[in-house]
Amino acid sequence: MRQQLEEIKEKTKKVLEENFNSEELNDLKVKILGKKGELTTILKEMGKVSAEERPVIGQLANQVRDELQQVFAEKQQEIKNKELENKLKEETIDVTLPGREMKKGSIHPITKTIMEAEDIFIGLGFEIAEGPEIETDFYNFEALNLPKDHPARDMQDSFYITPEVLLRTHTSPVQIRSMIEKKSEIPLKIICPGKVYRRDDDATHSPMFHQIEGLVIDKNIRMSDLKGVLLTFAREMFGTEQKIRLRPSFFPFTEPSAEVDISCVMCGGKGCRVCKQTGWLEILGSGMVHPNVLRYGGYDPEEVSAFAFGMGVERIAMLKYGINDLRLFYENDVRFLSQF
Ligand code: DAH
Numbered sequence: 553m554r555q556q557l558e559e560i561k562e563k564t565k566k567v568l569e570e571n572f573n574s575e576e577l578n579d580l581k582v583k584i585l586g587k588k589g590e591l592t593t594i595l596k597e598m599g600k601v602s603a604e605e606r607p608v609i610g611q612l613a614n615q616v617r618d619e620l621q622q623v624f625a626e627k628q629q630e631i632k633n634k635e636l637e638n639k640l641k642e643e644t645i646d647v648t649l650p651g652r653e654m655k656k657g658s659i660h661p662i663t664k665t666i667m668e669a670e671d672i673f674i675g676l677g678f679e680i681a682e683g684p685e686i687e688t689d690f691y692n693f694e695a696l697n698l699p700k701d702h703p704a705r706d707m708q709d710s711f712y713i714t715p716e717v718l719l720r721t722h723t724s725p726v727q728i729r730s731m732i733e734k735k736s737e738i739p740l741k742i743i744c745p746g747k748v749y750r751r752d753d754d755a756t757h758s759p760m761f762h763q764i765e766g767l768v769i770d771k772n773i774r775m776s777d778l779k780g781v782l783l784t785f786a787r788e789m790f791g792t793e794q795k796i797r798l799r800p801s802f803f804p805f806t807e808p809s810a811e812v813d814i815s816c817v818m819c820g821g822k823g824c825r826v827c828k829q830t831g832w833l834e835i836l837g838s839g840m841v842h843p844n845v846l847r848y849g850g851y852d853p854e855e856v857s858a859f860a861f862g863m864g865v866e867r868i869a870m871l872k873y874g875i876n877d878l879r880l881f882y883e884n885d886v887r888f889l890s891q892f
Contacts, residue, residue, distance in 0.1 A: 564814035572855035665869040681742040683726035691725035696805040709751040719749035723765035731849025739770035769858040778859035806839025836863035
């Protein structure tokens with residue numbers, strides 16, 4: 553039996569010197585060390601061994617099993633390493649190949665225009681304010697000097713949710729909200745970009761569009777301050793040669809009111825199709841804030857004065873980027889959007 557054990561040990565070691573893959577190795581291991589394996593079969597004969605020899609043989613058998621298990625483990629590791637090595641050799645990576653390009657998104661022209669306008673106004677000391685898109689009648693109309701049944705309400709055909717709640721028709725309600733939040737302190741200098749909603753839909757109107765509201769309150773604010781700020785804005789946005797023109801107009805929340813034109817960005821003021829031969833393009837409404845509006849916001853019109861303006865972002869973006877149909881902004885056509 554001693555001899556049998558020595559033999560199986562030597563034989564197995566010898567066989568293991570040959571090449572195997574993991575599967576073959578496993579089969580061999582089962583054949584030798586498994587429950588019905590050769591070693592187990594030999595040990596079944598243990599009963600025939602004399603009582604004195606049994607402990608010695610037993611010890612030897614354990615030794616042989618341990619040793620073989622060790623040899624199999626080493627062999628298995630060796631095979632694993634070899635297999636990995638071969639795999640790595642096959643899967644060579646050419647690090648000089650150019651990488652796959654990731655498709656980059658781009659910023660929407662409306663967002664881009666808003667971001668540029670924000671930069672300009674922040675540079676002039678303005679803060680960015682925000683307000684809700686679902687507004688109450690009070691903030692959207694009443695506090696802006698547009699009482700119920702005021703005929704100017706018709707200029708802004710609205711989406712009502714209830715008789716007192718609507719989608720804001722302009723960003724002007726943020727004027728009132730900012731004043732109340734500021735608790736009558738001066739100076740107050742804000743712009744508010746955001747979405748507004750009106751029941752309009754054609755090549756130059758969309759039921760949802762964007763505005764940027766501006767409001768400045770301080771002691772001795774004058775119309776010339778308004779003009780200076782808007783001229784600076786026009787020149788930073790459209791180029792240093794820009795001129796602006798103020799035309800008398802009417803808004804219930806400003807007195808006096810003015811519509812502001814910039815010299816035509818297409819023809820430089822000579823007259824063309826875009827400016828309808830006038831040389832001017834309207835970009836916003838503005839004026840000196842009406843005393844009633846200041847009172848609604850908690851300011852004393854005897855103490856302070858203010859100017860305000862509201863511009864259409866789509867219009868600015870169309871002029872800046874030479875876009876002739878407003879609906880392009882909302883169609884989500886990548887061929888259009890990827891140009892910005
Ligand atoms: N809210 C006006 C509109 O949507 C635009 C406007 C005009 C805003 C004059 C102002 C302003 O702040 O002073 O038509």
